[in-house]
Amino acid sequence: MAWTWFHRLASPPHLYAFAARATPWLGWPATLLILGGLYGGLVLAPPDYQQGDDFRIIYVHAPSAWMSLMVYVTMASAAAIALIWRMKVAHAVAASCAPIGASFTLAALVTGSLWGRKMWGTYWEWDPRLTSELILLFLYIGYMALRSAIEELQRADRASALLAIVGVVNVPIIHYSVIWWNSLHQAPSVMKLAKPAMPASMLAPLLMMLAGFTLLFGALLLVRVRAEVLRRERSAGWIRAALAG
Amino acid sequence: MNVNTPALEAAWLVFARDLRLALRKPGQCVQPLAFFAIVTTLFPLAISPELSRLREIASGVLWVGALLAALLALEFLFRDDAQDGTLEQYALSGQSLTWLVFAKTAAHWSLTGVPLALMAPFAGAALGVRYDAMPWLIAPIALGTLVLSLIGSIGAALTLGVKRGGVLLTLLTLPLAMPVLIFGAQATDLAIRGASFAAPLYLLCAMAVLAVTLAPLAAAAAVRMSLE
Numbered sequence: 001m002a003w004t005w006f007h008r009l010a011s012p013p014h015l016y017a018f019a020a021r022a023t024p025w026l027g028w029p030a031t032l033l034i035l036g037g038l039y040g041g042l043v044l045a046p047p048d049y050q051q052g053d054d055f056r057i058i059y060v061h062a063p064s065a066w067m068s069l070m071v072y073v074t075m076a077s078a079a080a081i082a083l084i085w086r087m088k089v090a091h092a093v094a095a096s097c098a099p100i101g102a103s104f105t106l107a108a109l110v111t112g113s114l115w116g117r118k119m120w121g122t123y124w125e126w127d128p129r130l131t132s133e134l135i136l137l138f139l140y141i142g143y144m145a146l147r148s149a150i151e152e153l154q155r156a157d158r159a160s161a162l163l164a165i166v167g168v169v170n171v172p173i174i175h176y177s178v179i180w181w182n183s184l185h186q187a188p189s190v191m192k193l194a195k196p197a198m199p200a201s202m203l204a205p206l207l208m209m210l211a212g213f214t215l216l217f218g219a220l221l222l223v224r225v226r227a228e229v230l231r232r233e234r235s236a237g238w239i240r241a242a243l244a245g
Numbered sequence: 246m247n248v249n250t251p252a253l254e255a256a257w258l259v260f261a262r263d264l265r266l267a268l269r270k271p272g273q274c275v276q277p278l279a280f281f282a283i284v285t286t287l288f289p290l291a292i293s294p295e296l297s298r299l300r301e302i303a304s305g306v307l308w309v310g311a312l313l314a315a316l317l318a319l320e321f322l323f324r325d326d327a328q329d330g331t332l333e334q335y336a337l338s339g340q341s342l343t344w345l346v347f348a349k350t351a352a353h354w355s356l357t358g359v360p361l362a363l364m365a366p367f368a369g370a371a372l373g374v375r376y377d378a379m380p381w382l383i384a385p386i387a388l389g390t391l392v393l394s395l396i397g398s399i400g401a402a403l404t405l406g407v408k409r410g411g412v413l414l415t416l417l418t419l420p421l422a423m424p425v426l427i428f429g430a431q432a433t434d435l436a437i438r439g440a441s442f443a444a445p446l447y448l449l450c451a452m453a454v455l456a457v458t459l460a461p462l463a464a465a466a467a468v469r470m471s472l473e
Contacts, residue, residue, distance in 0.1 A: 142413075146404070149413050158473075162466055162467055165463075166463050173452070174424055177448075178423070181427040
């Protein structure tokens with residue numbers, strides 16, 4: 001009995017209606033958390049004793065970087081569910097994840113590079129975390145390129161799902177090899193981000209932003225999934241009824 | 246080969262067939278080697294003919310050249326067999342497709358990766374690598390191209406029948422091959438400097454073991470998808 005709700009989600013009309021109902025429940029808390037986090041981070045939190053006000057970019061940078069990985073894992077999980085249980089709507093979920101994840105990755109790269117301009121004096125440093133973020137962006141781009149290159153929807157779904165799973169196996173290997181690569185080459189000494197325990201007034205807004213970004217991803221995903229379901233089921237009868245009612 | 250042929254023997258037959266077919270067209274086998282030689286020539290012309298400067302970047306040049314040369318050839322890993330229906334027959338043969346795909350990939354590596362690795366010392370000599378270091382250039386590149394062929398076999402199977410698949414294959418494969426490049430270039434660099442390069446070589450071996458274990462499974466699944 002407990003699992004019936006999950007099975008019902010596998011049917012496109014139910015998923016469509018569920019996504020429509022659930023979007024505001026994620027979207028409004030996300031808005032409030034992000035606004036609150038921004039106010040706490042940009043206004044209330046004290047300036048850092050070393051970085052002054054520059055450190056405040058962390059309130060956008062860290063949540064974006066966190067989401068870039070989480071979205072990839074979500075995408076690969078949806079892809080695995082779709083391949084294993086042959087659940088068609090899970091393909092729609094995986095496909096909807098990719099542009100969102102790529103955007104978060106790009107946001108993390110841009111904010112990281114701006115932060116680097118202030119901290120290291122250059123827009124780009126081959127810092128291990130920035131480098132693995134860049135490779136992650138390539139993985140997203142490859143996924144989307146493969147989807148758009150295959151015309152037949154079912155094949156595009158299955159091929160890109162396999163690619164997402166292969167990618168997620170590789171992400172930790174890439175991450176750690178990039179870290180070793182840089183430490184073997186001698187790391188610049190400026191970037192010792194060994195976190196000296198943040199005071200609560202700095203940490204609380206960061207946690208709010210993390211939670212807000214996670215909910216924002218949920219809301220964006222639901223909106224995209226609805227669009228994707230509409231696109232896939234455009235010839236189905238229930239759509240007429242759903243759109244009329 | 247039929248359903249009752251033992252898996253290893255079937256794989257061996259596919260491996261031998263691919264080698265025989267390739268050696269009938271020696272011109273095609275030489276292409277990646279010529280590409281590698283040309284890329285290696287570009288660097289002295291673009292940077293400086295001074296051997297001391299070239300020696301500094303030799304490991305990077307060798308690796309980028311070898312990876313790109315091996316990638317170029319990957320596009321043709323499954324293509325001919327997919328077009329004439331051989332791949333479909335493999336899938337229907339009742340044999341494990343994983344083994345057959347692995348055999349094809351191994352044949353591909355023997356025809357591109359191994360010759361590229363054997364050529365690396367000569368390319369290295371042109372980049373100012375000292376003679377006593379030259380033999381040590383072979384092993385890292387041989388292992389690295391093996392991993393690249395295995396990772397690339399997944400990409401090659403996924404992009405079967407896709408228009409302009411070559412560019413896409415590069416886009417899919419290279420990000421996944423970054424760890425190979427990192428440790429491979431590290432091993433080669435240490436070898437050129439005359440230092441011990443065992444540590445990165447062991448990591449390359451570990452990646453090769455992982456790739457041999459997992460990549461053929463994924464590649465076989467991808468071949469099945471593209472045949473549907």
